[in-house]
Amino acid sequence: MSDAPAISVSGLTKRFSGRTVVDHFDMDVPKGAIYGFLGPNGSGKTTTIRMMCGLLTPDEGTGTCLGFDILREQDRIKANVGYMTQKFSLYEDLTIRENLDFIAQMFGVKGRKKRVQAALEDLGLADRAGQLAGNLSGGWKQRLALAACMIHDPALLLLDEPTAGVDPKARRDFWDEIRKLSAQGVTVLVSTHYMDEAVQCDFIAYIAYGKKLISGVAQDIPKMIGLHTYRVTGPDITSLEVALKSEPAVVQVARFGAVLHVSGTDEAALSALADRYRAKGTHNWEQKPAELEEAFIYLMTGAADNFRGDLK
Numbered sequence: 001m002s003d004a005p006a007i008s009v010s011g012l013t014k015r016f017s018g019r020t021v022v023d024h025f026d027m028d029v030p031k032g033a034i035y036g037f038l039g040p041n042g043s044g045k046t047t048t049i050r051m052m053c054g055l056l057t058p059d060e061g062t063g064t065c066l067g068f069d070i071l072r073e074q075d076r077i078k079a080n081v082g083y084m085t086q087k088f089s090l091y092e093d094l095t096i097r098e099n100l101d102f103i104a105q106m107f108g109v110k111g112r113k114k115r116v117q118a119a120l121e122d123l124g125l126a127d128r129a130g131q132l133a134g135n136l137s138g139g140w141k142q143r144l145a146l147a148a149c150m151i152h153d154p155a156l157l158l159l160d161e162p163t164a165g166v167d168p169k170a171r172r173d174f175w176d177e178i179r180k181l182s183a184q185g186v187t188v189l190v191s192t193h194y195m196d197e198a199v200q201c202d203f204i205a206y207i208a209y210g211k212k213l214i215s216g217v218a219q220d221i222p223k224m225i226g227l228h229t230y231r232v233t234g235p236d237i238t239s240l241e242v243a244l245k246s247e248p249a250v251v252q253v254a255r256f257g258a259v260l261h262v263s264g265t266d267e268a269a270l271s272a273l274a275d276r277y278r279a280k281g282t283h284n285w286e287q288k289p290a291e292l293e294e295a296f297i298y299l300m301t302g303a304a305d306n307f308r309g310d311l312k
């Protein structure tokens, strides 16, 4: 990642029918970063991302994307953006190669044949180039969609819940590809509701009611929220989970198999609770650093609304 941000926006605001759906949004995105946008449905993630990339004109605010002005140079930005939406559609009656060739034509890609062949090879699709897109499994369709989005070598890639409905192996492979692109300097903006997509991101922004409540380096997010967590193991974890959920010091109990991650924002109160339960001698309580998994659950279950406006 270089020092000059790929995107720098400030005060972005959008209203639809008099309703403010994005409210004075500021952000710098480093070049080559994978930036995840989390938040409830309808919180304004897609609208924000589209404004940041010159795909939608803000009512207020300014900024640059890939060195171009988001208000005056939208066409130049668009030529450098790959956009993979959930509804990304391929031509099912065309082969993989024909699909890529068609999209390359639409973008006016120079040296088209070579570029299509390189894209097929990069994504491990060369052996299947003659197969009809309609016969591909979900994971391969998604690979093809990614190849299509990248055919014109964009510097910025937008992903909208990219691995929804794809099996775990295909998800991992997909993220390996995204990492490779990021290492090559492609900046990636991801809108997601999924934890396993969020944990792939270098940076996270949490948006609710059109406002950015938190943003920063992904691994710093738990600290920014102020979450403290204990890992709890022992017998009859289900009853313990129920009991802990009614403890005032506990803001969240997340279950990972037979292990509970018990989190709170008041460190002293949570520590006192751990001591009280430890004294019963039934369960093992071990303090652990809060990780993005806990922070993600905390944010997505709406607990973050409690500090609405307190954090940047």
Ligand SMILES: Nc1ncnc2c1ncn2[C@@H]1O[C@H](COP(=O)(O)OP(=O)(O)OP(=O)(O)O)[C@@H](O)[C@H]1O
Pocket: 016, 017, 021, 039, 040, 041, 042, 043, 044, 045, 046, 047, 048, 191
């Ligand atoms: N073109 C539009 N005209 C009118 N209202 C819109 C338009 N686009 C979005 N909205 C509204 O703006 C709000 C924010 O929508 P947006 O799609 O940005 O949210 P989101 O966080 O991306 O949601 P999701 O997670 O469901 O995709 C929603 O209430 C939506 O209905």
